[in-house]
Amino acid sequence: RSGATFEAEKTAIIHFTRNDHKSDPEPYVIKGRPVEPKNHTKILGVIMDTRLKYKEHIARASSKGLKAALELQRLRGLSPATARQLFTATVAPVVDYASNVWMHRYKDKLIGPINRIQRVSAKAIIGTFLTVATNVAEAEAHILTAKERFWRKAVKMWTDIHTLPETNPVRGMTSKMRKFRNSYRSPLFQVAEALKDIPMERVETINPLTLLPWEDRLEVIIGEEETRATGTASTVRVAVSSSVRREIVGVGGVVQKRSVLRDDPELQPFSFTLGPRTEQNPYSAELAAIAYTLRRSLRGVANERITVVTSNKGAVLSLKRPHQQSGQAYIRSVYDSVEELRKDNNIITVQWLAASEEDKLLKQAKTQAREATKDGATP
Numbered sequence: 001r002s003g004a005t006f007e008a009e010k011t012a013i014i015h016f017t018r019n020d021h022k023s024d025p026e027p028y029v030i031k032g033r034p035v036e037p038k039n040h041t042k043i044l045g046v047i048m049d050t051r052l053k054y055k056e057h058i059a060r061a062s063s064k065g066l067k068a069a070l071e072l073q074r075l076r077g078l079s080p081a082t083a084r085q086l087f088t089a090t091v092a093p094v095v096d097y098a099s100n101v102w103m104h105r106y107k108d109k110l111i112g113p114i115n116r117i118q119r120v121s122a123k124a125i126i127g128t129f130l131t132v133a134t135n136v137a138e139a140e141a142h143i144l145t146a147k148e149r150f151w152r153k154a155v156k157m158w159t160d161i162h163t164l165p166e167t168n169p170v171r172g173m174t175s176k177m178r179k180f181r182n183s184y185r186s187p188l189f190q191v192a193e194a195l196k197d198i199p200m201e202r203v204e205t206i207n208p209l210t211l212l213p214w215e216d217r218l219e220v221i222i223g224e225e226e227t228r229a230t231g232t233a234s235t236v237r238v239a240v241s242s243s244v245r246r247e248i249v250g251v252g253g254v255v256q257k258r259s260v261l262r263d264d265p266e267l268q269p270f271s272f273t274l275g276p277r278t279e280q281n282p283y284s285a286e287l288a289a290i291a292y293t294l295r296r297s298l299r300g301v302a303n304e305r306i307t308v309v310t311s312n313k314g315a316v317l318s319l320k321r322p323h324q325q326s327g328q329a330y331i332r333s334v335y336d337s338v339e340e341l342r343k344d345n346n347i348i349t350v351q352w353l354a355a356s357e358e359d360k361l362l363k364q365a366k367t368q369a370r371e372a373t374k375d376g377a378t379p
Contacts, residue, residue: 080142115146128141310352
């Protein structure tokens with residue numbers, strides 16, 4: 001009726017039910033070939049069974065994870081830090097694949113095989129005995145427990161859903177979840193129940209893209225040597241910085257302009273408290289400082305070569321290649337201000353300098369940022 005066509009050899013039939021009398025054993029006929037219903041089948045790398053117990057998948061994940069852990073154990077002469085990184089990169093992803101779907105089945109008899117992977121991995125990292133208790137081996141090797149890893153992925157998944165734009169159909173799915181039966185609760189519902197007290201309405205919405213593909217990007221310079229190589233002198237120089245103290249995030253900066261009446265340049269400092277540490281970070285603070293400078297401090301500037309200097313490399317790279325990331329509102333504000341400044345024949349460049357560089361203007365900006373986080377500062 002829908003017009004869809006199927007290939008018999010690529011089609012699997014499975015009935016999801018825990019009541020045998022509700023399962024239909026009759027085969028389906030596809031293009032003249034019968035297709036028998038199966039007890040389990042693989043969907044996107046996850047072995048789904050009719051009762052949704054995930055025993056086959058957990059057994060397969062445990063087998064592949066143990067193989068990866070034994071391969072790690074064969075490597076000799078590794079430092080604990082290197083072995084720990086290899087465990088995180090090669091063993092944990094094999095076990096944790098699609099754990100958001102089956103993590104609620106990680107209990108009873110199914111704990112043993114995964115705990116064995118943890119012990120073998122701990123032995124490969126620091127040389128513990130296999131008879132050591134799993135929690136002791138994990139603590140000595142300084143690796144997360146399997147349950148902690150599963151829940152971290154679940155929390156990230158739950159957060160990612162709430163950062164989707166309002167136009168995404170998945171975004172509204174969480175508000176429609178209901179508890180229909182006590183006998184079976186979906187994995188997503190269990191995650192929602194555990195995280196229901198987290199105020200997700202305050203989570204930042206991340207759009208698929210920040211800028212349109214044809215919009216001009218900012219000119220970005222990394223380091224001081226490239227500045228000397230260009231041979232261009234800035235007529236307006238701006239330094240911005242951030243400070244995090246007492247669980248408060250503050251920003252500060254200094255605008256240096258040429259003075260017509262005197263030889264010394266004119267300095268215009270600014271600083272303000274951005275918000276609490278639970279909502280802001282140094283990365284977003286640097287972007288906010290750049291956006292504030294371009295919109296407020298440089299209003300009315302024309303026919304100038306403007307250079308914005310910061311010691312936060314992440315903020316500079318985000319302005320160079322904006323993508324699906326945090327801080328999109330600040331990045332969009334920066335580009336809107338740059339567009340307005342370009343209309344007045346200004347040339348804008350963003351430069352990153354290491355914090356160790358002896359830049360007087362950058363030090364003054366840091367001093368201003370610290371003023372915004374002193375005692376009594378409020379967002």
